[in-house]
Amino acid sequence: MIVPLTHLIILAGILFSLGLICVLIWRSNIIMMLIGIEIMLNAAMLLFVAGSNHWGLADGQVFALMIIAMTSAEVSLALAMVVYLHRRKKTVNVDDLRELKD
């Protein structure tokens, strides 16, 4: 075991926090928000892999593969929507998109 589990958990925590902060504060651009979500997902994935490695079970790695697949689908879909949105609204500012409220 090269890297101890605690380090991995701490790294994953830091990554997750960075992603979260990115989602919370970068309101002016929805693409940055998606990137933040992506970072958070990667932090979770790292935690899965670390756990799988630590307990010697394959479940975590299987799950990480599934998350990779899901994330790529999600990102391609979301980016397509962002492009479409930008064409309609001429903006990518999150706070300007409030039609659902009305």
Add this chain to the structure above:
Amino acid sequence: MKTALTLIILFPLLGAIFNVLLGRLFPRRAVELTACAVVWGSFAAALAAAANYNGPTVVEIGSWLSSFTLQAGITVYLDPLSLSLCLMITFVCGLIHLYSIGYMEDDPCYVRYFALINLFVGAMLILVLAENLPLLYLGWEGVGFCSYALIGFWFNKTKNATAGRKAFIVTRIGDIGFGIAIVWLFKLFDTLSITQVNQMGHSLPMGVITALGLLMLVGAMGKSAQAPLMVWLPDAMAGPTPVSAQIHAATMVTAGVYLLMRMFPLIGLSTVVVAAIAVTGTLTALYGATCAMAERDLKRILAYSTISQIGYMMLGVGSGAITAATFHLLIHAFFKALLFLGAGCIITAMHHEQDIFRMGGLRRSLPAVFWPFLLGALCLAGLPLTGGFFSKDSILAAAWAHGGILYSTLYLVGMFTVLLTAFYTFRMMFIVFGDRGTKTPPAPVQPLPGVMTLILLPLALLGLAGGLLNIPAYLGHGLLDGFMAPLNGAGEHLSHGVELALQGVASLVSLSGLGFAWWYYGGKRRKARLSLAEQPPTGAVAFLQAGWYVDALYNLIFIRPYKYLAAILWERVDEGVLDDSLDRMAVGLGRTGQSLGRWGGGRVSLYMLSLVAGATLMIGWFAWEVL
């Protein structure tokens, strides 16, 4: 017997229901005819009951209130007292109904009038015939309601509507006492049958009987306009005159006296109650007579005379002389109905002028009213050999026979009131009918419907000859005395000599009252008094005209504090505390909602922040739990 008793009560009620529901669909004559026919039908039924009468009977007509131990059916009790009252009520009310046809000739609201007046008679008959207290109370409140509706009959004028409300509220004050007495009696005896309650009085401690008697006296005070609850009666003159006649003569104010007579076997056991009844009656008699001496309004004079005469009846009850009180009640019904109906004739003829000082000379212009009215006045004044003389004298004799300092004083006050009564009665007569000293011919009078003057005759004859109902013992056997003997309390019996002497004194006193009235108002001096009456009243006259300022006193000690308290409760407590706190709560909730609503403003970043904050809190909570 059962049929007759049922019909006595049912006839007026059916008439009232008919007039209420269908009166408008029928021509005027039909309404008038129904209203009169049902009362005379009731009289016929009462006659039939009298013909078949042999001893007191209890007849159950139907069931009414019945739960657990409370059994109060529609049960009637026919005994000498209720029978004689029934005959009187139906007869006098029948005449008043006939008179009403003439009096209400031009009134567009005749349907309401006849319906109410029929209901009035029905309620009074229920009251008189009731065998149990709840049924009696039904009639009691029935007459209260009808008097309210009829006193305020012309409710377009504020004054009339206020008079109706005043009558209703003041009598309700008395009813509180009566209501408490009924509930208490039920708690004591588990029965409300009058005949049973009256027999069980001996098993109670004296204090309880005294309290019950005083509570019933309070009820009677309200209904019969006795001091201190007499203030409603003079104002009750706002109603149509036949209604006043009916209230005063037959249906309303005698109810209180009747209640005391009915419950006398129970409450008569307590000497305190009996004395309280006698004192109340005497004081009220004096009060009414003094006020009537200064009053200018013809109908209010008669109202005060009613208060005074009812006071005599209370004195009779308080002296244990139920027969004498009933005797006076009957005779009073005849001559007071006569006087009121006569006054109605006078007022109609004078174009609705009620101030006696604006009248005069009616002896010649209204002879058909003058002669019956004179007979009524003679009866009221208690001049010798009229019915009123014998009945009033029998009450005073009973007070005298009772003995003791209290009753002797009451006798003297009563005798003084006889003097006042004769004085004020003939003051009224001289001013209204006399014309000496005025040069101008009397004002032209409005012609009266024939039925109005015709009705006065039978009443005048009955009032005059009413003494025959119960002739004094030295002349033979009194009809009422024999009939009602079982009802009387333990009264002393006077020797014939004493009775003759008392009657002699009473005749002298009433004749001297007449003399005083002549000396002050008669002949040529009438003109001087008329000019004197133009000036505003001063001193004693003002005091008496204001009814001893009792109204003002009540206004000061009850009505004003009440209004003040009501204003506080309304403006400070209701609007200030209750309404305001609710208002503030509503405003606070609204504001909270608004500020919460701002959260849901559609800003994704805010939602996200809330989500993270919530998740952090939950995770923190779980971590706290685990650690």
